[in-house]
Amino acid sequence: MKLTIGKAAGVLAAALFAGPTLADVCETPSTLGDLGNFEGEVITIMGSIEGTDEEMLTNTVSCFEQATGAVVKYSGSRDFAALIVADLRSNNAPNIAIFPQPGLAGDMAKEGHLVPLGQESADWMAENYGAGPSWVALGTYADAEGKEDFYGFAFKMDLKSLVWYSPEQFEDNGYDIPTTMEELIALSDQMVGDGNTPWCIGVESGNATGWTATDWMEDLMLRTTSPENYDRWVSNDLPFNSPEVLKAMEVYGQFSRNDDYVAGGSSSVATTFFGDAPKGLFSSPASCMMHRQASFIPAFFPKKGEELTNGEADFFYFPPYASADLGNPVLGAGTLWTMTKDSPATRAFFEFMKEASAHEAWMQQGTFLTAHKGADLGAYATPTLRKQGEILSNATTFRFDASDLMPGAIGAGAFWSEMTAFANGQDAQTTADNIQAAWDAIK
């Protein structure tokens, strides 16, 4: 037994005397425009962003604080979805609420708790964001009278169609990066033949368990059927238990319910925390070779994403079927910033989010992708992020995360829980029927 008190004291001293080093976050390629002076005004923001991302968010809004003199208070909680509903209904609204899911934002708009951002902002977004009109559509909801307005400002995007791997493992084993789904499946089989386990899959996420599985489903929908069918699926014109959806679910089952394919066996999928799943790539010895997850996941790697800069990790695009001729579909998502209590300073904050400089401030820190066309790509913290930004722009088809677009009861409810049941062994037909039944119930 060896106590390391001496070293502990050293760490303590370093922690006490290290000053803040993030002052230069606000020094961006683009300059910040004049936003006005709001000395002493307080803006409260609530959201579900926590951990490393929360620090980056705080750093980014500090640029707004420096420019205007306002004070921005952010509070993040994993229980955001429950807390914001209680706060809005009890007249305790923060100034800004950051919705991770458009479904819930739409519900709140319907109850009249959101302040419209105005046509001007909608036009700005259509003009200045890549695939602008689809981002505007994502933030447009109906109020109680059914009148549609623009409420949700998309800021901070995620790219979902990525497969993460360890280049060193691929090199040791002599594997090549697959460029078609056929090659990916052949590679998976080859890995099994070699005695390796191809995939790490985990869908556990507290009261949001199952969302990882819905991402798989969406990516596979885009690869097995047309984008038009995808849109009809989102609006339920294409029922959940139709052959197209069932086919995508069967394909997902080929990956996730195959004991040879999944590290820990298929029964571990439902109980593995989504943030722990990628650690299998780096464990010693590696417990899996590949991990399909969105662009944010390096924050959960053992070295918090440092693996990407030192070459221990990389990603490739989750490829489409060569036989299907559906182009290069890309799946993504974004958090939606809504105004829940009007104030001049809050309006200025939304102007701040239109500034390229605000986007660059976060890009420089990492884990942030943006569709803002004016933002300097050189501001991306790493070549990896830049590569992701390029995938975003090279997509022939871009679709938003379907579960985010579906009504809250489905996209943040039945779809999640039934996909978890699917991971636990429920068959595809029952799973699809149950989700469709839940959807019929809210129509």
Place this chain on the structure above:
Amino acid sequence: MTRTLKHVVLLLIVVIWVVPFIALVTTSLRSETASKTSGFWTAFTPTELGHRFGTHSRDETEPFVSMSGNIFDRLNAERDSFDVTGEVKSILFKGRVPDPDNEGNTKLIRKLIFAGEPMDVRGGEFVFASNGDFIWTFAEATAAKPKNLDAFINQDPVFGTDAYVEVLFENKNVPNALISSFIVTIPATIIPITIAAFAAYAFAWMRFPGRDWLFVVVVSLMVVPTQLAFLPVLQGFSGIASWATSLNAWMTDCELTQTCKVASKSFASLWVTHTAFGLPLAIYLLRNYIVGLPKELLESARIDGASHLQIFTRLIIPLSVPALASFSIFQFLWVWNDLIVALYIGPADSADLVFPIRLQKQLGTFKDQLHLLNASAVISMIIPVIVFLSMQRYFIRGLLAGSVKGG
């Protein structure tokens, strides 16, 4: 015989209760990799664990014929503490070799290489000893790229307080949470117990119309679930806060800006809520205790001319110390451990979060860093344990008090 059985059962209960605590403390004193890759029970004996090390740094690009180094030095170069020591058992070799069964094809082989056996790494010969020394030789000078290898090491136990240093001093989150929890818990314990003591005396010894019915109402309030009341309570606080804001504006002459705004979610809201929900049980417990005090004592005090207030302060309070103390423990522990009320009704500023919310946030951030989470959990447990141990004398007497009449 029954005595032995009783002891065995007791011992079993103690073990069941203590094991998770030992697990928590042990894990908090271990390194991140150790706590992630092996159970806490393996912490006390040498354990074989996999470690990945790189042969040399990426900056060293000079060609060499032979390179020597030490696996432990390479491993420990990257860490500040929890140095790995022990014995290298084996290294996992992975690579493609010509397939004997299938001409022209290769096959992947994986095998454990033990100390002293040569192994092919990037075309060179790699040999290591169990003390970690390795030598890597090539036929001619080669600028070999570094290679990461998986070594299985029979690792000596190592403990450190790094996790505690990190959660306590890395940033102010945990110290702030401790202070916030005290700010919430102390008034939220003292206020209800003060009110309840007065009420309990009235219910026990004062005569007024409807007394029994009122008592039944108070007792039945115990079944109202807190969760049910969040929305109306929050709406109430929001109303009070906006009224207080205008009052503040009128009295202090500040403009109606953020500076004189009274927050509806604050420490005071938490005190009021915890008081309201703690009162029914407090009144019930204290009334049952006070009603059991000897009647003669109170009557003689009355004859001597003591008022209700004098009887209450001079007789009832000193005699009820065990009951008061045992209820304070209940209330203190309940408020200290409360997450949901604080989440909905308490202040949301990062600096004002109470300990359970901070722990919950760490669950999001450190879900993969058990040692840090456990260190925070141990810190949050220490306070209730101190409170309990210092007051347990009263606690037991308080629990027994109701059962033994005329004492």
